Amino acid sequence: MKVEFKVNDRKHSIEIKPGELLVETLRRLGYKSVKHACDTASCGACSVQLDGNPVLSCRTFTAAVDGHDVKTVEGFSKEGELSAVQKALVDEGAVQCGFCIPGLVVTAEALLKENLNPNEEEIKTYLNGNLCRCTGYVSQTHAIMKAAEIRRSSTSVPVEKRGESS
């Protein structure tokens, strides 16, 4: 069957099998940041945003995303430059093997969209589906708080001013 959907704002029109998983399709299309890890909906390494909300691509049929927007971690770094969340993760030493990071970033980005001032508890709750076997989560939690802070200070510029400078 044929489906059409966007990945990081780029349109793809492809032939798929009805039982194909979104993680399989995305990797076939070259979005290798999306990890096919546990395949039991337990680890979150396959997380992507679907219309802005994080979902598990190992628990989503590609057929069901026909006409929708998918965003992977590649969509958050502009022209090779890391996003605030990615930078903070690196700075805080929150990346070891790195396997969990793409899924973590897309989920954290969704959290920050809903709540730009999350406390530790809120971060832990929101990210409880993103397992990391290396870091112990402390550095990752701090990194997300730091990224939130950076984003708060950059968005607190009055609206008129932002309009002027652009």
Next chain:
Amino acid sequence: MDFTFITPDTEKELKAQLSDRGSFLMAGGTDLLVKVRIGKIKPRKVISTLKVSTLHFLEDKTDELVIGATITHSELMKFKPLTRDFPILHDAIFTIGSAQIRNRGTLVGNIVNASPAGDGLLALYLLNAKVEFSDGSIIPIEEFVIGPGQTTLPAGEYVRAIHIPKDKWDIHYFEKVGQRNSMTISVASVGWLIKCKNGVMFSSERGGRTIEEFRIAYGSVAPTVLRLRDVEEFAKGKHIDEEFVHSISEMVKKDVHPIDDVRGSAEYRKTLCANLVYRMIEEEVKC
């Protein structure tokens, strides 16, 4: 896995598609996809409900809340009247899986899945919710679920919506005991709703307030979620004190019939269920 994937836009089309044998409905797919992938079910046709616009609605009426078949847990949690009128349902679905699962999974999927561990299901049992079928009939949730994965949904029909009658409760409580905090199926879960005569009081106060109405349900301890009617009846007119909780704890032990499985022994689960009611003493609000 040789099946066709269909996404009807209208309920009429949906109904027509359902009449074929080997057709399976799918909403978020968080349950169904697993069964298809491991070969437990071999569909000839998977019909997604997600593009049927008339199934995607939330209706806050004066006497009830109506939840359409494709409303996800996340959408429901963001709906203000839910926290205001049905905090027990909010608390229960908040414990489902993770943000990723709640963004896809639906409440209707949760009830049709008919798991004795279904968290949304437990809250709906407490709230005396009703299930609306595509043929227009509406039946109580307890008549809808008849066993693990088994419902009374007639062949060729689908669930349109869930109706929850509005009612004021003074105390609500939900707790799920699992091996890990998230993502695991519970070892046992419990919820209760309490209406007090003349309002609530706080632990420090003394007063003549008593229980007017009491509802209690357990999950993962029987083939379906279980309402304990004997406890509910016994509670009327009582105060929430040590003696009361001790008595109902004994009743709970007799009422629940958990099984031994990888998540815990039957004996452990029985004791756990009996002990969970002591939370009523720990909570600050009482009657």
